[in-house]
Amino acid sequence: MTESAIAKTATIVRSAFRGYYFKPGMIETPEKIEQREFGYMQFGQPGMARHLSFKSMKELTATVMKEVPSDIYCSNAYYRFPTYPMQKKQWLGADLIFDIDGKDLHLPCVSSHTYPVCAACGHASSPGESKEYSCQACGGKKAENVSIPCGKCIDGSKKEVKRLVEFLTGDLGMELGNIHVYFSGNNGFHIHVSDGAYVPLDPQARSDLVGYLAGSGLMAESVGVRKGSAENLFFIKFPKSGLAYGWRGRVADKLKIDGSSIIKLRHIVEQKGGYTPFKVDLDRMVRDMGVRIDPQVTTDVHRVFRMSGSLNSKSGLAKMKCGELDSFDPFVDACLLGDSKVSVRVKTPVKLKLKSKSFNISKESAELPAYAAVYLICKGLAEAS
């Protein structure tokens, strides 16, 4: 792409973003705004402006309208001095946040809507091509795999969100009103918990919580299977506190045992082939029942998160609070850019559905509503014509 084409392409996206941010009240006000660190990225510029602080939404909106950033972030942490370097900020606590990303679910549909985009020249090709990538235009060997999530991807993520919410309200006893679900603006969901008890927790404590939710590290002993003196020997002794609740209850249900089924459990373990194979099986079972959350996101207490109501430059969609998760359709509810016509060059035939309108683009040059043009440009599948 020529330099002028790059500039023209960026202008299309930037002016659509500007139109969005000029409408009042698009960005959700974070609590204790003065204790948060903010950051943003700008079109065509590498790196992030970080360690910023805003006293009010008015200040923040003024900056957003002036700069028209490609992405806007706010810390989950509260600091005494948000603008100081990391070591001197004085961390006061951080909201508990979970990230469920469609790409971590490894759904079978993904390959059918993943487009390789050459890292060197930006050439895009159709999904489902050979594993060894070689760019048809420049021969480059590296490609970025761009996914246009489909309904199944979103449903898969929603299923994980529901599972997570069940854990949070059931096992962890959180109030439903304290759990806020957001569409990430691309292919997943962020779950913010506003329960003050979790705010002071350090990364280690959060990591333990992640282990719980993800189903990692359950000992066979916790469900009553104890290691014997020799390899693969075992004996059954149930924990004093029983098997009634939490993970123990979940596994007990699955194995159809209770705190008195010594013989039945022994039989199950013997059938598996002893302690070690039982443990391997248990690990797999528990992982399957756990929630697929990104452990890094929850344990990082110094991270900046995309702000609710801001646009995601990977898609042009907004990060949005979901009212009813079941009926929430990100391709309608979070697709908020205008529909003025824009001419673009589409790099590869592509299908997508936005604002309930299906687009099946097979020709190179197309005139599309701004929201669809921006979506394809952000995905790297189109450019200014």
Add this chain to the structure above:
Amino acid sequence: MQFSYDSSNLSSIRMGTGDLAKYPFLNEAGEYLRESGFGWEELERPDMKDVIDRAAERVELEVGGSVYEKLDRYEIEILTFLVSLIMVKSISLEPVLKKFALAEARRAEKFLTEDLRRQSETQRRSLFAKIFDDLFKLKIDVAQDGRLFKVSVADYLSRSSHFHEQEWKLINRLVDRGHVYLDADETVRLVRNELSVLIYDKIKAMTLPTLPQSIKARADELRSKLAPRYEYRATAVTDYPPCVKHALEVMGKGENLPHSARVMLATFMLAIGKPVDEIVMMYENAPDFNEKITRYQVEHLAGMKGSHTKYSVPSCDKLRNENLCFATAECDGIINPMQFGRRRK
């Protein structure tokens, strides 16, 4: 020197001398001494020799890893605790202070567990209030069956996540509706660390005047006996841990290694003293290898760039959560890959 303890946060219930001998770190123990007219000069009296002997025994035993269990004469034990604090302060060796504080915590833990098991509902409630709630802001309730205790998940996590045994991981606990259910010794174990920090801080905050000869001589004697134990001991790394081996294998095959695994590999290699140049070349086979970027990142982890923070090797817990742990039997009991195969010479 004054034996004054801040008493502002104690509840109104008075404790008996038996309780104070068990839990001499409570502010009320200081009050008790003051009320009984005890002063600094008393320590010079010849009949204090027994207290000083007991205190020296207490320090030596506890620094050796055992717990001083005597509780036969309440007043004497309250004094013994005080004198042992003075001795530890005077010895002024960090490991001695740490070990003593931990052993004192374990001593209190033993009594607390017994009390929680045996005492009546009212007495248990007063223990909860005085020790768990007043000192450590930990709210404890008795579960419906009257046998187990329950604490909130957040309170549990903020303490247990620093324990390294697998059974303390939240997933291995009985969890329901925001509460973790624990038996008496587990409940008390939860605050061991805070007990030990409390005692540690008490000693750290003390200022000693010129000590009576009787105590000074015993403290010096203990110091020369204990000091040689804490001289530097070298360790030797015998082999790479399986997680590092796995990362090296994946790299060797030219396959893609997740970012977190790359961080683990680099921090590990930096920690064992490998030069940056050598570490950078370990990533040579990566499909996206870029020497400049890799070098910057390794130097960043080494604390040579950016924030100048030197990154430590991620813990086994963290690696487990990220599916980067490939533990073998030889890993048994370690909590960080750096401990793998380390033996004291």
